[in-house]
Amino acid sequence: MELHFSGATATEQERDAVDAALAAQADDPEAPAHRRDLLLPALHAVHERIGWISPGALEHLCRRLEIPPASAYGVASFYSLFSLTPRPRRVLHVCTDLACKTAGGDALAAAAERELGPPGQPEGDVQWLRSPCLGVCERAPAALVFEAGEVAAEQVLAPTGATELLAAARTGPATEPDPTASEPPVVESVPQAGRPGLRLLRRVGTVDPTSLAAYRASGGYTALRRAISIGPGAVIREVTDSGLTGRGGAAFPTGRKWDATARQPETPHYLVCNADESEPGTFKDRVLLEGDPFAVVEAMTIAGLAVGARRGYLYLRGEYPRALHRIRHAIAEARHRGYLGRDVMGHPGFHFDIEIRRGAGAYICGEETAIFNSIEGYRGEPRSKPPFPVEKGLFGKPTTVNNIETLANIPLILEEGAAAYARLGTERSTGSKLFCLSGSVRRPGVYEVPFGTTLGELLDLAGGVAEGRTLRAVLLGGAAGGFVRADELDLPLTLEDARAAGTTLGSGVVLALDDQADLAGILLRIAAFFRDESCGQCVPCRIGTVRQEEALQRLVRRGDPADTALLREVGQVMRDSSICGLGQTAWNAIESALDRLGLLTSTEGTA
Structure with a gap:
C-alpha cells in the first residue's frame, strides 16, 4: 500500500x-x-x-x-476480523482455543475442513476460519457465524456440533433476538443464578436485563444518587477505603487510580471501560454485559463523576453480538430517561455520556494503552510507560481504565459503604471475585465466591470432574497464567496467596483438566496463541513468541533437554524486556507446566 x-x-x-x-x-x-x-x-x-x-x-x-x-x-490489517482481500459474505469462525479444544473443537474444525475445504479458502458463498477464544467457554465447543449485508447478522453457536455448524454454513446466522425481549434465566452461564448471597451476579438470570424499570426496582441507581449527594472526593475515599483492586489481572488499587486521574489539572478527563476480555477461558464480563447491562452503565457514570470525566468509552470485543445489543439498548434507555447526557438525574453541571467502540479481533487491545491507540484510529499497539494513563492516556489526556468486573463492584460499595464491603473476603483481597470455570467440570460457568475460598471449594461448586475421571491439573489465570497441581486444591483464592504460591488469579480463568486431557497439545495451543496475538512492535515478543513455539514443538516431538534450556532463556528474555504484559507473561503457563507439573521433562506427554 x-x-x-x-x-x-x-x-x-x-x-x-x-x-x-x-x-x-x-x-x-x-x-x-x-x-x-x-x-x-x-x-x-x-x-x-x-x-x-x-x-x-x-x-x-x-x-x-x-x-x-x-x-x-x-x-x-491489524485486526483479524477484517479482510482486505475478497471474502464471501458468510464466514464461520470456529473456536479451537483452550476450552473448546478440551471439548472437541479440533474435531469440529476437522469436520468444517472436510465439508468446506481448508480454512481461509472460500467454498461457494461461505468461508470458515480457525478462531481464538470466542468468550463462551462455558458452552464449548463454539463457533461464530457472520453474514454481511445491509443489516449484518451474527450468531454464536454454543455448544455446537458438526451438523449444526454445517447447517449454519448453508443457511447463515439466525436473526439476532430483539434486545428488548426478555429471556429465561441464564442458568447455562451462571449455575448459581437466583441463589441468596450473590452480589455481582445477584440480578443475572432474575431481573429482566432489558428493562430500566426492573433494574431500578431491584435497587438500581441508588448508588449513583448517593454518589451525587456526597460528591466526587467522598466517592473516591469510599472506593479507596473498600480496598477494591482491579479485576482484570493487574490488581491495582482502584481508588488510587481514580484519585490520580481526578487530581490532574489538564482537561478533559476520560474514562475507558475495558470490555475486550480476550484471555482464553474468560467470559465473566460478557455475562455481566448480557445479564446486567444497566449496572455497567450506572457504574461507569459513577466513575465518570469521580474522576471528572464527561465522556466514557466502552471498548467491547468484536465477537460479542448479544452483549453489543444489550449494552446499546441500556445506554439508549439511560440516555432517554436522563441517566446519561447533560444534567444527569437532573443535576445541573453533571454531564456524562458513553460511547461504544468495538474491537475487531486483537487480544493485545485488552492492554490499557493499546485500547487508546485503537480508539484513536491507530494500530492497537501498547505504549511505553511512563507517562501513565492517569497523566496522558486517551487523546493524550488524563484517563482512568477499568474493566467490567471492577466497575460492577462500584454500586455495591456506594450502597453499603466501604467498611461493610471490606468485611467480605480477606484483609488484602476484599470483596468477592468472579471465576470462569470451564474444561473438565460438570457445571461450567461464571461463579461468584468471596476472596479466600479455596480452589477445591470452587471446583466442588461446579460439581468437580465427570464421573470416572480424575483431576490432573488446573490452569489458573488463562494462557497468561499458570498451572496448579491436583494436590494443591487447598490454595486460597486471594491475590496474596496466589502470588505466594507462584501463580496468579489473573482475570479469573479456572480451566480444569482431567486425566484424559492432552496437556502437550494445550501448551502448543498457548504458544501458538501468543505467536498470533503478538502485535510485533517489540523484538523480544515478536521473535520470542515464534522461537518459543518452535522450541516447544521440538520438545514435544523429541524431548531434547537443549530445547528446555532454550525455552527458559527465551522466556526470561520476553519477561524482562517486552514492552507490555503480553510478552512478559507469554512464558508463564509453559514454565509452570515444566516446573510444577514436570510435563515434557521425560517421555510423558510427548508425541
Missing part, C-alpha cells in the same frame, strides 16, 4: 456505509477536533455491509478522514 492515493474507486454501497458511519458522529460536541478516531467504526461499517474492505472503500474512507492510505491500511 502506497502513501499516495491510487485512484481506486469505492462502490455506491461502500460509500454509503462509510458516509453513514461518519455522519452518525458528525455533531458530537465532546469529540476530539480531528476525527481519525472514527476510522475503526468506519472500517466496521464497510466490513458489515460488504464482508471485506476493498482498496476503493479504504481510499474513500481515507479521503473523508484525511488519513494517508498506508496508515489506514496498517490499521485495517
